[in-house]
Amino acid sequence: MYDFIIYAVIAGLLIAALAGPLGCFVVWRRMSYFGDTLAHSSLLGVALAIVASINLQLAIIISCAVFAAILLLLEKRQMLATDTLLGIIAHSTLAFGLLILSLSDMVQVNLMAFLFGDLLTITQQDLIWIVATCVVLAGLLYHFWGEFLALTVHKELAIVEGLPVERLYALLVLMIAMLIAVAMKIVGVLLITSLLIIPAAAARRLASTPEQMALGAAIIGCLAVAGGVTLSFYLDTPAGPSIVACACVCFLLIYARPVTRV
Amino acid sequence: MSHETLVEARDVSLSLGGRKILDRVNLTLSKGKLLTLIGPNGAGKTTLVRIVLGLMQGESGKLVRKPGLRIGYMPQKVFVEPTLPLTVERFIQLGARGLKVVAANKVLDEVKVGHLLRQQVSALSGGEMQRVLLARALSHSPDLLVLDEPAQGVDINGQTELYELINTIRERHHCGVMMVSHDLHLVMAATDEVICLNQHICCHGKPEHVSNDPAYLALFGKRQAATLAVYTHHHNHDHDIAGDVIKPKDGHRHV
Numbered sequence: 001m002y003d004f005i006i007y008a009v010i011a012g013l014l015i016a017a018l019a020g021p022l023g024c025f026v027v028w029r030r031m032s033y034f035g036d037t038l039a040h041s042s043l044l045g046v047a048l049a050i051v052a053s054i055n056l057q058l059a060i061i062i063s064c065a066v067f068a069a070i071l072l073l074l075e076k077r078q079m080l081a082t083d084t085l086l087g088i089i090a091h092s093t094l095a096f097g098l099l100i101l102s103l104s105d106m107v108q109v110n111l112m113a114f115l116f117g118d119l120l121t122i123t124q125q126d127l128i129w130i131v132a133t134c135v136v137l138a139g140l141l142y143h144f145w146g147e148f149l150a151l152t153v154h155k156e157l158a159i160v161e162g163l164p165v166e167r168l169y170a171l172l173v174l175m176i177a178m179l180i181a182v183a184m185k186i187v188g189v190l191l192i193t194s195l196l197i198i199p200a201a202a203a204r205r206l207a208s209t210p211e212q213m214a215l216g217a218a219i220i221g222c223l224a225v226a227g228g229v230t231l232s233f234y235l236d237t238p239a240g241p242s243i244v245a246c247a248c249v250c251f252l253l254i255y256a257r258p259v260t261r262v
Numbered sequence: 263m264s265h266e267t268l269v270e271a272r273d274v275s276l277s278l279g280g281r282k283i284l285d286r287v288n289l290t291l292s293k294g295k296l297l298t299l300i301g302p303n304g305a306g307k308t309t310l311v312r313i314v315l316g317l318m319q320g321e322s323g324k325l326v327r328k329p330g331l332r333i334g335y336m337p338q339k340v341f342v343e344p345t346l347p348l349t350v351e352r353f354i355q356l357g358a359r360g361l362k363v364v365a366a367n368k369v370l371d372e373v374k375v376g377h378l379l380r381q382q383v384s385a386l387s388g389g390e391m392q393r394v395l396l397a398r399a400l401s402h403s404p405d406l407l408v409l410d411e412p413a414q415g416v417d418i419n420g421q422t423e424l425y426e427l428i429n430t431i432r433e434r435h436h437c438g439v440m441m442v443s444h445d446l447h448l449v450m451a452a453t454d455e456v457i458c459l460n461q462h463i464c465c466h467g468k469p470e471h472v473s474n475d476p477a478y479l480a481l482f483g484k485r486q487a488a489t490l491a492v493y494t495h496h497h498n499h500d501h502d503i504a505g506d507v508i509k510p511k512d513g514h515r516h517v
Contacts (some may be wrong), residue, residue: 028346150356153342160315160335161357161402207347208382 005233007122012225012243014134015183016195020203020218021141022179023196024210025172028152032197033083034071034173037090038180039192041067043097046114051104057129061181067093068177072170094189117188117240120232126185133182137175148172149210186225187240194244195221202251220250266293268331268406268438269314274323276309283309284320285462291406296432296439298449298469301459302481307442308338310459311410314440331406334399334437338410340391344384350394351379358402369397373427388415392424400431407431409441413448425449446473 026035045063049056067089074085101111113121122130141148151158151165151172159165180192187195203216228243269291276284283306291297291314301307312318313325315335342348354366370376373393378386386394392412399407412428413421425445429452432439443449446456450469457466464477472478 028343030343146356153346153348153353153356154337154340156315156317156337157335157340157357157398159317160333160408201345204345204347209347209349209352213347 004120007127008119009229011122011127011130012119012186012229013222014130015186016221016225017218018134018137018179019195020199020221021214022176023200023217024214026196027200032193033086035193035196037086038064038067038177039189040090041093042184043114043189044093047097047100060184064177064181068173072173115188115190116238117186119186119239130182133178137179140175187243191240191244198247198251202254205254224250268293268328270326272324274320274325276320282461287463289457291438291440293438294436295454296452297455298453299442299457299459300446305460307459311408311442315408332402332404334404334407336395336399336409336412340395342383348383350381350383353383354398354401357398369400373397389420392416404437406438411442421448
Protein backbone atom coordinates (compact mmCIF):
# COMPACT_ATOMS: atom_id res chain seq x y z
CA MET A 1 0.00 0.00 0.00
CA TYR A 2 1.02 3.63 -0.30
CA ASP A 3 3.22 5.07 2.41
CA PHE A 4 1.04 8.13 2.87
CA ILE A 5 -1.95 6.03 3.77
CA ILE A 6 0.03 4.05 6.33
CA TYR A 7 1.41 7.26 7.86
CA ALA A 8 -2.05 8.77 7.92
CA VAL A 9 -3.56 5.73 9.61
CA ILE A 10 -0.82 5.45 12.25
CA ALA A 11 -0.93 9.18 13.05
CA GLY A 12 -4.71 9.28 13.13
CA LEU A 13 -5.07 6.22 15.36
CA LEU A 14 -2.43 7.42 17.80
CA ILE A 15 -4.00 10.83 18.15
CA ALA A 16 -7.51 9.42 18.47
CA ALA A 17 -6.34 7.00 21.15
CA LEU A 18 -5.04 9.93 23.24
CA ALA A 19 -7.82 12.33 22.35
CA GLY A 20 -10.22 9.81 23.95
CA PRO A 21 -9.01 10.01 27.56
CA LEU A 22 -7.91 13.67 27.34
CA GLY A 23 -11.27 14.49 25.75
CA CYS A 24 -12.98 12.93 28.78
CA PHE A 25 -11.33 15.58 30.95
CA VAL A 26 -12.43 18.26 28.50
CA VAL A 27 -16.02 17.00 28.85
CA TRP A 28 -15.88 16.51 32.64
CA ARG A 29 -14.33 19.91 33.26
CA ARG A 30 -16.51 21.65 30.64
CA MET A 31 -13.46 22.90 28.80
CA SER A 32 -14.63 22.45 25.21
CA TYR A 33 -14.50 26.16 24.49
CA PHE A 34 -11.03 26.18 26.01
CA GLY A 35 -9.91 23.59 23.44
CA ASP A 36 -11.42 25.63 20.63
CA THR A 37 -9.56 28.72 21.77
CA LEU A 38 -6.24 26.90 21.89
CA ALA A 39 -6.80 25.49 18.42
CA HIS A 40 -7.76 28.87 16.96
CA SER A 41 -4.80 30.59 18.55
CA SER A 42 -2.42 28.03 17.07
CA LEU A 43 -3.29 29.46 13.64
CA LEU A 44 -1.61 32.66 14.76
CA GLY A 45 1.43 30.54 15.58
CA VAL A 46 1.30 29.04 12.08
CA ALA A 47 1.11 32.50 10.48
CA LEU A 48 4.03 33.83 12.51
CA ALA A 49 6.08 30.72 11.75
CA ILE A 50 5.52 31.12 8.04
CA VAL A 51 6.50 34.80 8.13
CA ALA A 52 9.60 34.05 10.20
CA SER A 53 10.16 30.81 8.24
CA ILE A 54 10.78 28.53 11.20
CA ASN A 55 9.72 24.90 11.62
CA LEU A 56 5.93 24.77 11.45
CA GLN A 57 5.35 21.86 13.82
CA LEU A 58 7.61 23.43 16.42
CA ALA A 59 5.89 26.80 16.04
CA ILE A 60 2.47 25.22 16.52
CA ILE A 61 3.58 23.40 19.67
CA ILE A 62 5.16 26.54 21.10
CA SER A 63 2.18 28.75 20.32
CA CYS A 64 -0.24 26.22 21.86
CA ALA A 65 1.89 26.08 25.01
CA VAL A 66 2.18 29.89 25.18
CA PHE A 67 -1.55 30.42 24.76
CA ALA A 68 -2.31 27.69 27.30
CA ALA A 69 -0.10 29.53 29.79
CA ILE A 70 -1.77 32.87 28.99
CA LEU A 71 -5.21 31.33 29.45
CA LEU A 72 -4.20 29.81 32.79
CA LEU A 73 -2.93 33.17 34.03
CA LEU A 74 -5.96 35.11 32.85
CA GLU A 75 -8.29 32.52 34.34
CA LYS A 76 -6.62 33.02 37.71
CA ARG A 77 -6.98 36.80 37.55
CA GLN A 78 -10.72 36.54 36.80
CA MET A 79 -10.99 39.95 35.19
CA LEU A 80 -13.74 38.74 32.89
CA ALA A 81 -15.93 35.66 32.83
CA THR A 82 -13.96 32.76 31.39
CA ASP A 83 -16.21 32.26 28.37
CA THR A 84 -15.98 35.94 27.43
CA LEU A 85 -12.21 35.80 27.74
CA LEU A 86 -12.01 32.63 25.65
CA GLY A 87 -14.25 34.15 22.99
CA ILE A 88 -12.07 37.24 22.71
CA ILE A 89 -8.85 35.24 22.45
CA ALA A 90 -10.22 32.58 20.10
CA HIS A 91 -11.55 34.98 17.51
CA SER A 92 -8.89 37.67 17.70
CA THR A 93 -6.06 35.16 17.30
CA LEU A 94 -7.91 33.55 14.39
CA ALA A 95 -8.42 36.98 12.80
CA PHE A 96 -4.81 38.06 13.30
CA GLY A 97 -3.57 34.72 12.01
CA LEU A 98 -5.61 35.01 8.82
CA LEU A 99 -4.59 38.68 8.44
CA ILE A 100 -0.88 37.89 8.69
CA LEU A 101 -1.24 34.95 6.29
CA SER A 102 -2.97 37.12 3.69
CA LEU A 103 -0.38 39.91 3.99
CA SER A 104 2.58 37.59 3.65
CA ASP A 105 3.16 36.97 -0.03
CA MET A 106 3.62 33.22 0.46
CA VAL A 107 1.11 32.04 -2.08
CA GLN A 108 1.88 28.39 -1.53
CA VAL A 109 0.19 28.40 1.88
CA ASN A 110 -2.79 26.12 1.75
CA LEU A 111 -5.15 27.69 4.22
CA MET A 112 -7.73 24.92 3.88
CA ALA A 113 -5.16 22.41 5.15
CA PHE A 114 -4.78 24.34 8.39
CA LEU A 115 -8.46 24.95 8.87
CA PHE A 116 -9.73 21.45 8.11
CA GLY A 117 -6.62 19.27 8.33
CA ASP A 118 -4.73 17.38 5.70
CA LEU A 119 -4.12 13.92 7.04
CA LEU A 120 -3.04 12.45 3.72
CA THR A 121 -0.06 14.80 3.33
CA ILE A 122 1.62 13.62 6.51
CA THR A 123 5.37 13.18 6.06
CA GLN A 124 7.72 10.88 7.89
CA GLN A 125 8.97 13.85 9.89
CA ASP A 126 5.41 14.80 10.91
CA LEU A 127 4.88 11.24 12.02
CA ILE A 128 7.96 11.35 14.23
CA TRP A 129 6.65 14.48 15.95
CA ILE A 130 3.26 12.87 16.45
CA VAL A 131 4.62 9.58 17.80
CA ALA A 132 7.02 11.35 20.19
CA THR A 133 4.33 13.67 21.53
CA CYS A 134 1.82 10.87 21.94
CA VAL A 135 4.29 8.65 23.81
CA VAL A 136 5.09 11.45 26.26
CA LEU A 137 1.41 12.31 26.73
CA ALA A 138 0.44 8.67 27.25
CA GLY A 139 3.14 8.26 29.90
CA LEU A 140 2.08 11.39 31.78
CA LEU A 141 -1.60 10.49 31.55
CA TYR A 142 -1.01 7.00 32.90
CA HIS A 143 1.15 8.29 35.73
CA PHE A 144 -1.12 11.13 36.84
CA TRP A 145 -4.50 9.58 36.03
CA GLY A 146 -5.66 9.28 39.65
CA GLU A 147 -4.48 12.79 40.50
CA PHE A 148 -6.17 14.34 37.47
CA LEU A 149 -9.36 12.50 38.35
CA ALA A 150 -9.27 13.65 41.99
CA LEU A 151 -8.81 17.28 41.03
CA THR A 152 -11.57 17.05 38.44
CA VAL A 153 -14.07 15.56 40.88
CA HIS A 154 -13.49 18.16 43.60
CA LYS A 155 -10.69 20.70 43.59
CA GLU A 156 -10.83 21.74 47.25
CA LEU A 157 -11.07 18.21 48.59
CA ALA A 158 -8.01 17.38 46.51
CA ILE A 159 -6.09 20.36 47.94
CA VAL A 160 -6.98 19.46 51.53
CA GLU A 161 -5.98 15.86 50.84
CA GLY A 162 -2.55 17.13 49.85
CA LEU A 163 -2.46 17.26 46.04
CA PRO A 164 -0.52 20.07 44.31
CA VAL A 165 -3.69 21.01 42.43
CA GLU A 166 -2.47 24.17 40.68
CA ARG A 167 0.52 22.43 39.16
CA LEU A 168 -1.50 19.36 38.17
CA TYR A 169 -4.13 21.53 36.48
CA ALA A 170 -1.43 23.43 34.57
CA LEU A 171 0.05 20.11 33.45
CA LEU A 172 -3.33 18.82 32.28
CA VAL A 173 -3.98 22.01 30.30
CA LEU A 174 -0.52 21.84 28.73
CA MET A 175 -1.10 18.20 27.78
CA ILE A 176 -4.37 19.10 26.08
CA ALA A 177 -2.54 21.94 24.31
CA MET A 178 0.15 19.52 23.09
CA LEU A 179 -2.41 17.10 21.74
CA ILE A 180 -4.21 19.92 19.93
CA ALA A 181 -0.89 21.03 18.47
CA VAL A 182 -0.16 17.66 16.90
CA ALA A 183 -3.78 16.89 16.02
CA MET A 184 -4.04 20.05 13.93
CA LYS A 185 -2.53 18.14 11.00
CA ILE A 186 -5.31 15.56 11.21
CA VAL A 187 -8.56 17.48 11.51
CA GLY A 188 -7.51 21.13 11.37
CA VAL A 189 -8.05 24.15 13.58
CA LEU A 190 -11.81 24.29 13.22
CA LEU A 191 -12.60 20.63 13.90
CA ILE A 192 -10.09 19.68 16.58
CA THR A 193 -12.39 20.07 19.58
CA SER A 194 -14.85 17.62 18.03
CA LEU A 195 -12.18 14.91 18.06
CA LEU A 196 -11.82 15.49 21.80
CA ILE A 197 -15.48 15.80 22.70
CA ILE A 198 -17.55 13.56 20.42
CA PRO A 199 -15.90 10.20 21.26
CA ALA A 200 -15.90 11.04 24.98
CA ALA A 201 -19.55 12.07 24.94
CA ALA A 202 -20.47 8.93 22.98
CA ALA A 203 -18.58 6.70 25.41
CA ARG A 204 -20.34 8.26 28.42
CA ARG A 205 -23.51 6.37 27.55
CA LEU A 206 -21.71 3.02 27.71
CA ALA A 207 -19.49 3.57 30.74
CA SER A 208 -19.93 3.20 34.46
CA THR A 209 -16.37 4.03 35.51
CA PRO A 210 -14.05 6.85 34.38
CA GLU A 211 -11.61 4.29 32.94
CA GLN A 212 -14.32 2.61 30.86
CA MET A 213 -15.29 6.02 29.50
CA ALA A 214 -11.68 6.86 28.63
CA LEU A 215 -11.12 3.51 26.92
CA GLY A 216 -14.46 3.71 25.13
CA ALA A 217 -13.63 7.20 23.88
CA ALA A 218 -10.26 6.00 22.58
CA ILE A 219 -11.89 3.08 20.73
CA ILE A 220 -14.67 5.23 19.25
CA GLY A 221 -12.06 7.80 18.16
CA CYS A 222 -10.02 5.08 16.44
CA LEU A 223 -13.12 3.74 14.68
CA ALA A 224 -13.87 7.26 13.47
CA VAL A 225 -10.33 7.66 12.11
CA ALA A 226 -10.48 4.27 10.36
CA GLY A 227 -13.87 5.12 8.86
CA GLY A 228 -12.82 8.64 7.89
CA VAL A 229 -9.60 7.58 6.19
CA THR A 230 -11.43 4.84 4.28
CA LEU A 231 -14.07 7.30 3.11
CA SER A 232 -11.39 9.76 2.14
CA PHE A 233 -9.42 7.12 0.22
CA TYR A 234 -12.31 5.69 -1.80
CA LEU A 235 -14.54 8.73 -2.25
CA ASP A 236 -11.79 11.36 -2.23
CA THR A 237 -13.48 13.36 0.53
CA PRO A 238 -11.39 15.63 2.79
CA ALA A 239 -10.01 13.46 5.61
CA GLY A 240 -10.64 15.77 8.60
CA PRO A 241 -14.36 16.31 8.02
CA SER A 242 -14.77 12.61 7.12
CA ILE A 243 -13.31 11.58 10.50
CA VAL A 244 -15.52 14.00 12.40
CA ALA A 245 -18.57 12.87 10.45
CA CYS A 246 -17.79 9.23 11.33
CA ALA A 247 -17.40 10.14 15.01
CA CYS A 248 -20.72 11.90 14.88
CA VAL A 249 -22.39 8.82 13.36
CA CYS A 250 -20.95 6.67 16.20
CA PHE A 251 -22.34 9.18 18.70
CA LEU A 252 -25.80 9.12 17.12
CA LEU A 253 -25.88 5.32 16.90
CA ILE A 254 -24.96 4.98 20.58
CA TYR A 255 -27.49 7.56 21.72
CA ALA A 256 -30.23 6.13 19.48
CA ARG A 257 -30.22 2.93 21.53
CA PRO A 258 -32.87 2.89 24.23
CA VAL A 259 -31.44 3.45 27.70
CA THR A 260 -30.80 0.24 29.59
CA ARG A 261 -30.62 0.80 33.30
CA VAL A 262 -29.07 -1.79 35.50
CA MET B 263 1.28 24.63 71.66
CA SER B 264 0.45 21.56 73.74
CA HIS B 265 0.70 18.15 72.12
CA GLU B 266 -3.09 17.87 72.17
CA THR B 267 -3.40 21.01 70.04
CA LEU B 268 -4.05 20.41 66.35
CA VAL B 269 -4.53 23.91 64.98
CA GLU B 270 -4.04 27.22 66.65
CA ALA B 271 -5.10 30.56 65.14
CA ARG B 272 -3.82 33.77 66.70
CA ASP B 273 -5.26 37.17 65.72
CA VAL B 274 -6.10 36.07 62.19
CA SER B 275 -7.51 38.93 60.11
CA LEU B 276 -8.60 39.16 56.49
CA SER B 277 -10.21 41.80 54.28
CA LEU B 278 -11.59 41.14 50.82
CA GLY B 279 -12.38 44.00 48.47
CA GLY B 280 -12.00 46.55 51.26
CA ARG B 281 -14.45 44.74 53.51
CA LYS B 282 -13.31 43.27 56.79
CA ILE B 283 -14.16 39.56 56.73
CA LEU B 284 -12.28 38.39 59.80
CA ASP B 285 -11.03 40.60 62.61
CA ARG B 286 -8.39 39.21 64.97
CA VAL B 287 -9.87 35.75 65.37
CA ASN B 288 -8.38 33.34 67.87
CA LEU B 289 -9.20 29.68 68.15
CA THR B 290 -7.68 26.41 69.23
CA LEU B 291 -8.65 23.01 67.91
CA SER B 292 -7.64 20.11 70.11
CA LYS B 293 -7.61 16.37 69.89
CA GLY B 294 -10.95 14.83 70.85
CA LYS B 295 -12.69 18.20 71.16
CA LEU B 296 -15.68 19.40 69.16
CA LEU B 297 -15.81 23.07 68.33
CA THR B 298 -18.95 24.51 66.76
CA LEU B 299 -18.82 27.71 64.77
CA ILE B 300 -22.04 29.71 64.53
CA GLY B 301 -22.85 33.13 63.16
CA PRO B 302 -25.16 34.96 60.75
CA ASN B 303 -24.74 34.86 56.97
CA GLY B 304 -21.65 36.72 55.86
CA ALA B 305 -20.06 36.41 59.29
CA GLY B 306 -16.92 34.84 57.80
CA LYS B 307 -17.55 31.27 58.97
CA THR B 308 -16.66 29.64 55.69
CA THR B 309 -13.65 31.95 55.29
CA LEU B 310 -12.36 30.92 58.70
CA VAL B 311 -12.86 27.25 57.78
CA ARG B 312 -10.94 27.79 54.54
CA ILE B 313 -8.07 29.41 56.42
CA VAL B 314 -7.91 26.50 58.88
CA LEU B 315 -7.87 24.11 55.91
CA GLY B 316 -5.08 26.03 54.19
CA LEU B 317 -7.25 26.88 51.17
CA MET B 318 -6.81 30.58 51.96
CA GLN B 319 -4.37 32.68 53.91
CA GLY B 320 -5.07 35.40 56.44
CA GLU B 321 -3.49 38.83 55.90
CA SER B 322 -2.17 39.10 59.40
CA GLY B 323 -1.99 36.91 62.44
CA LYS B 324 -0.65 33.44 62.76
CA LEU B 325 -1.96 29.98 62.03
CA VAL B 326 -0.05 27.02 63.37
CA ARG B 327 -0.87 23.48 62.33
CA LYS B 328 0.55 20.45 64.06
CA PRO B 329 3.25 19.05 61.76
CA GLY B 330 1.93 16.20 59.63
CA LEU B 331 -1.68 17.01 60.51
CA ARG B 332 -4.15 14.98 58.48
CA ILE B 333 -7.42 16.80 57.86
CA GLY B 334 -10.68 15.20 56.75
CA TYR B 335 -12.80 17.85 55.09
CA MET B 336 -16.50 17.73 54.36
CA PRO B 337 -17.42 20.69 52.11
CA GLN B 338 -20.81 22.36 52.21
CA LYS B 339 -22.03 20.97 48.94
CA VAL B 340 -20.41 18.78 46.37
CA PHE B 341 -21.60 18.58 42.81
CA VAL B 342 -20.18 15.82 40.68
CA GLU B 343 -20.57 16.27 36.93
CA PRO B 344 -23.19 13.82 35.67
CA THR B 345 -20.96 13.25 32.63
CA LEU B 346 -18.38 11.71 34.96
CA PRO B 347 -19.32 8.11 35.74
CA LEU B 348 -18.10 7.46 39.27
CA THR B 349 -19.13 4.91 41.86
CA VAL B 350 -19.24 5.82 45.54
CA GLU B 351 -16.45 3.31 46.13
CA ARG B 352 -14.22 5.07 43.59
CA PHE B 353 -15.14 8.49 44.98
CA ILE B 354 -13.89 7.44 48.39
CA GLN B 355 -10.74 5.83 47.02
CA LEU B 356 -9.88 9.13 45.27
CA GLY B 357 -9.63 10.71 48.71
CA ALA B 358 -7.14 8.20 50.00
CA ARG B 359 -5.20 6.94 47.03
CA GLY B 360 -4.15 3.38 47.54
CA LEU B 361 -7.05 2.63 49.86
CA LYS B 362 -8.12 -0.99 49.58
CA VAL B 363 -11.65 -1.92 48.54
CA VAL B 364 -12.28 -3.40 51.96
CA ALA B 365 -11.37 -0.10 53.59
CA ALA B 366 -13.81 1.89 51.41
CA ASN B 367 -16.41 -0.60 52.55
CA LYS B 368 -15.46 -0.05 56.16
CA VAL B 369 -15.77 3.74 56.21
CA LEU B 370 -19.10 3.51 54.38
CA ASP B 371 -20.35 1.01 56.94
CA GLU B 372 -19.18 3.29 59.69
CA VAL B 373 -21.43 6.10 58.43
CA LYS B 374 -24.14 3.48 57.81
CA VAL B 375 -24.33 3.69 54.03
CA GLY B 376 -22.47 0.49 53.14
CA HIS B 377 -25.23 -0.34 50.66
CA LEU B 378 -24.21 2.64 48.47
CA LEU B 379 -20.78 1.19 47.56
CA ARG B 380 -21.63 0.48 43.92
CA GLN B 381 -24.02 3.40 43.36
CA GLN B 382 -23.18 6.24 41.00
CA VAL B 383 -22.26 9.41 42.90
CA SER B 384 -24.39 11.61 40.63
CA ALA B 385 -27.51 9.59 41.58
CA LEU B 386 -27.22 10.10 45.36
CA SER B 387 -29.80 12.05 47.36
CA GLY B 388 -28.73 15.04 49.46
CA GLY B 389 -28.64 13.07 52.70
CA GLU B 390 -26.79 10.13 51.14
CA MET B 391 -24.22 12.48 49.61
CA GLN B 392 -23.54 14.08 53.01
CA ARG B 393 -22.79 10.67 54.51
CA VAL B 394 -20.61 9.65 51.59
CA LEU B 395 -18.65 12.90 52.03
CA LEU B 396 -18.25 12.10 55.71
CA ALA B 397 -16.98 8.65 54.75
CA ARG B 398 -14.43 10.19 52.38
CA ALA B 399 -13.30 12.58 55.11
CA LEU B 400 -12.77 9.56 57.37
CA SER B 401 -11.04 7.44 54.75
CA HIS B 402 -7.51 8.65 55.45
CA SER B 403 -7.83 8.43 59.26
CA PRO B 404 -7.76 12.19 59.95
CA ASP B 405 -6.54 13.88 63.12
CA LEU B 406 -9.02 16.67 62.50
CA LEU B 407 -12.45 16.66 60.88
CA VAL B 408 -13.62 19.95 59.39
CA LEU B 409 -17.33 19.95 58.58
CA ASP B 410 -19.00 22.89 56.87
CA GLU B 411 -22.74 22.69 57.61
CA PRO B 412 -22.80 18.89 57.49
CA ALA B 413 -26.56 18.60 57.94
CA GLN B 414 -27.48 20.91 55.09
CA GLY B 415 -30.38 19.52 53.08
CA VAL B 416 -30.96 16.68 55.50
CA ASP B 417 -34.40 16.28 57.10
CA ILE B 418 -34.82 16.85 60.82
CA ASN B 419 -34.64 13.19 61.86
CA GLY B 420 -31.65 12.66 59.64
CA GLN B 421 -29.98 15.71 61.18
CA THR B 422 -30.19 14.37 64.72
CA GLU B 423 -28.86 11.06 63.51
CA LEU B 424 -26.03 12.68 61.56
CA TYR B 425 -24.91 14.77 64.53
CA GLU B 426 -24.99 11.69 66.75
CA LEU B 427 -22.89 9.90 64.17
CA ILE B 428 -20.34 12.72 64.12
CA ASN B 429 -20.12 12.56 67.88
CA THR B 430 -19.66 8.79 67.81
CA ILE B 431 -16.90 9.18 65.24
CA ARG B 432 -15.15 11.76 67.36
CA GLU B 433 -15.22 9.46 70.38
CA ARG B 434 -14.16 6.39 68.42
CA HIS B 435 -11.31 8.00 66.47
CA HIS B 436 -10.44 10.53 69.15
CA CYS B 437 -10.02 13.21 66.47
CA GLY B 438 -10.71 16.91 66.80
CA VAL B 439 -13.82 18.28 65.07
CA MET B 440 -14.49 21.77 63.79
CA MET B 441 -18.03 22.19 62.59
CA VAL B 442 -20.04 25.05 61.13
CA SER B 443 -23.64 24.56 62.16
CA HIS B 444 -26.78 26.57 62.68
CA ASP B 445 -28.47 23.80 64.59
CA LEU B 446 -27.08 24.66 67.99
CA HIS B 447 -30.08 23.05 69.68
CA LEU B 448 -29.10 19.74 68.07
CA VAL B 449 -25.35 19.89 68.59
CA MET B 450 -25.38 21.49 72.03
CA ALA B 451 -25.01 18.33 74.08
CA ALA B 452 -21.95 17.12 72.23
CA THR B 453 -20.20 20.45 71.69
CA ASP B 454 -17.26 21.32 73.91
CA GLU B 455 -16.94 24.87 72.72
CA VAL B 456 -19.04 27.27 70.69
CA ILE B 457 -17.61 30.22 68.84
CA CYS B 458 -20.10 32.83 67.80
CA LEU B 459 -18.57 34.70 64.89
CA ASN B 460 -19.56 37.96 63.26
CA GLN B 461 -16.31 39.11 61.64
CA HIS B 462 -14.83 39.10 65.14
CA ILE B 463 -15.54 36.54 67.83
CA CYS B 464 -18.63 37.85 69.64
CA CYS B 465 -18.51 35.28 72.37
CA HIS B 466 -17.24 31.82 72.95
CA GLY B 467 -17.38 29.11 75.54
CA LYS B 468 -19.63 26.27 76.60
CA PRO B 469 -22.94 26.13 74.68
CA GLU B 470 -25.03 26.93 77.79
CA HIS B 471 -22.89 29.95 78.41
CA VAL B 472 -23.00 31.21 74.83
CA SER B 473 -26.76 30.90 74.48
CA ASN B 474 -27.19 33.28 77.44
CA ASP B 475 -24.49 35.70 76.38
CA PRO B 476 -25.81 39.20 75.62
CA ALA B 477 -23.69 39.32 72.45
CA TYR B 478 -25.31 36.12 71.22
CA LEU B 479 -28.81 37.39 72.06
CA ALA B 480 -28.09 40.68 70.31
CA LEU B 481 -26.95 38.84 67.20
CA PHE B 482 -29.66 36.22 66.93
CA GLY B 483 -32.49 37.83 68.91
CA LYS B 484 -34.56 36.34 71.69
CA ARG B 485 -36.79 34.34 69.38
CA GLN B 486 -33.95 32.42 67.83
CA ALA B 487 -32.40 31.94 71.24
CA ALA B 488 -35.65 30.48 72.49
CA THR B 489 -35.36 27.63 70.00
CA LEU B 490 -32.39 26.58 72.05
CA ALA B 491 -34.77 25.51 74.75
CA VAL B 492 -34.56 21.76 75.08
CA TYR B 493 -36.05 20.00 72.12
CA THR B 494 -38.90 18.01 73.63
CA HIS B 495 -40.77 16.67 70.64
CA HIS B 496 -40.16 12.96 70.16
CA HIS B 497 -41.30 10.56 67.52
CA ASN B 498 -42.31 7.06 68.51
CA HIS B 499 -40.20 5.61 65.73
CA ASP B 500 -37.16 6.37 63.64
CA HIS B 501 -36.33 5.94 59.99
CA ASP B 502 -33.28 4.25 58.62
CA ILE B 503 -31.44 5.61 55.59
CA ALA B 504 -33.68 3.79 53.15
CA GLY B 505 -36.71 5.46 54.77
CA ASP B 506 -38.07 2.33 56.44
CA VAL B 507 -39.46 2.62 59.93
CA ILE B 508 -37.24 1.22 62.66
CA LYS B 509 -39.26 -0.07 65.59
CA PRO B 510 -38.03 1.19 68.95
CA LYS B 511 -36.42 -1.47 71.09
CA ASP B 512 -39.03 -1.22 73.86
CA GLY B 513 -41.97 -1.91 71.60
CA HIS B 514 -44.38 0.53 69.94
CA ARG B 515 -44.93 3.36 72.34
CA HIS B 516 -47.12 6.40 71.86
CA VAL B 517 -46.25 9.66 73.55
